[in-house]
Amino acid sequence: MGASSPVDASRPTDAERLARMRMSRVCEPGDADACRLVREHTAQALVERLEAGGLPYPKAAAWAERLPGADIDVLRRATDRVGARYLIPGDAEWPAQLEDLRLLESSTGDRRGGEPFGLWVRGTLALSEVVPTAVAIVGARASTEYGDHVAGLLAAGCAAAGSVVVSGGAYGIDAAAHRGALAVDGGTVAVLASGMNRFYPVAHGGLLDEVAATGLLLSEAAPGCAPSRSRFLVRNRLIAALTHGTVVVEAALRSGSLNTARWARDLGRVLMGVPGPVTSMLSAGVHEMLRQPESILVTDAAEVVEMVTPIGTALAPVKQGSTSPRDDLDRPSRRVLDAVPKVAAAPAASIAAIAEMGPSEALGRLADLSRRGFVVRVFDGWRLPPEGPDAP
């Protein structure tokens, strides 16, 4: 491949695009070696070299063995048939954030998956435009009603606030997240582990069509590529890389969603988790994650949006109970107020005794509290007003 010069990423050629489609078909999605070789040498040069049998790696031999079956016309027709477009780096729609996968690979030697060299995309949104506000919401397939409910609320809240909700299109939390965003006519993106013509699960065909109608379907896998466990794992890196942060809603220990979470952490994305009952095995993985210092607990959409938008533009309000005017009282006056009976009135001397205060001071404070509406003087002493401030 020595003769080829690296591709000019700013102006991809049709020949390079087609060569990448073919490479997508012959190598495993996200294969770190393939990603690096295509990036460094262009897919065109790599395909030529594979066809010439000139690459000594065992893996390259497997690619070469499969190249004749990766017919470019078949791939183009399949792409057209599913209404998708094939994006590669240098396209205006290509999201710059995916480069972080290359940085992770080159800085840490991470071999779990490189920057994809191409993506099939179906839908009306521009991928590069959804990414700046995107948040991933992922979790267990065998989720609970609680998890589905919370995932839906979070997604609806994030989408309503203008964030695009990215997930994996699976049963359970993923589906609840997509549906939550769709419910408020918000943007949502499903990143698939299989080719665009092989929806997984099959039963989600309708949901995924709906996602594509207003949002985006996305896959690194060529049409025809079947879903598999290892493909779900490399797919997860795209969910993490395409978003500012990942929220895990329910996850058992060793759940695949925690794999997305690890990608988010390794890519420097915000890692968020929704707690649940400690008695639920489906929250155990989230809790274990939340015990790590790099993750943050979130309970509602405002807290998520705050984490995934530029600093200061969306601060979640600090939660606090209703304020009550008694908070304005100083401590001795609160002590007196605490000592005033709710219904039957008490004389000032007895209130003073309960408040452990001299009767003269107590009387002065009762008078002040009465002026401020906290207590009322009745014929036989002092009591709280019928609908007074909160009693102790």
Add this chain to the structure above:
Amino acid sequence: MGASSPVDASRPTDAERLARMRMSRVCEPGDADACRLVREHTAQALVERLEAGGLPYPKAAAWAERLPGADIDVLRRATDRVGARYLIPGDAEWPAQLEDLRLLESSTGDRRGGEPFGLWVRGTLALSEVVPTAVAIVGARASTEYGDHVAGLLAAGCAAAGSVVVSGGAYGIDAAAHRGALAVDGGTVAVLASGMNRFYPVAHGGLLDEVAATGLLLSEAAPGCAPSRSRFLVRNRLIAALTHGTVVVEAALRSGSLNTARWARDLGRVLMGVPGPVTSMLSAGVHEMLRQPESILVTDAAEVVEMVTPIGTALAPVKQGSTSPRDDLDRPSRRVLDAVPKVAAAPAASIAAIAEMGPSEALGRLADLSRRGFVVRVFDGWRLPPEGPDAP
């Protein structure tokens, strides 16, 4: 008070002990000024000065007004009647950890409450001996069944591991914590906000007697002192100061338990919280606390014990799901395994196609998987064994 020399804390005199009892009766429990004046000048000197009317502060005038009512014989009889002893600094049983309250006050000017100058204690345990292993478990009074259940389990687990469970004797989480420790014959301590002869809530008389029988009841308030909201708040500082860490199980926003949590944080104790459903208002305060970096999420007793025992003596096992032998497989072999059908067998070529791998490589890997028991060869191809490893 200039003539008096500071008390020699290592050998408290009877006169000083009695003077502190009286000061406990005339001033508000935990009053920061009283705590400091008694510490700096001895209670004996302070009482003399108050009786002589020689202190110009308005607060001192209130104390002086109440001194004649704080009869020492009445206090002693009341102490005897409830079977309590009155401890002061310098007693062998006095816990050194309470000094942290003085350090907090002097280093930050914190005025919420000083080091107590005396404590009523009822029970057979020695206070100084329970503190080195003590953990506080606190939470909402209006707790849920979930909260009570988890508090009970945590307390039982901590107590079984040798930690003494400290709480406030209240309804809800406090009671569940005491009961959990009692259920495993473990040590438990209730720190009261009222005098030892005024149980609060009254309905917990039986529970508190049971706590005293095997553990300890503790109060800074003199016999006769009624409970009040402000007294609960200063009482909370003792729960935090007497323990290595505080676990909040359920707490609404602005709950009193969060006040104990703040004391724990300010005193450099470990701050722990048990999560719950984000849909539960009774977990909202805990979640808000867990969003702060100084707190840690805990889900079981082992995680609590790990935090409150000296480093390395009790490491909670990192939670993980069951391991499966497929984790030992390399990625290409897992890809092949993913492509093997569960029931109806498939030929190697079709498995190779699904695994996106050359047929020759796939065949070699199938043979290896077969040797290791992951797949079986049948007359028409390959399939998973009837009860094989987990399928994708």
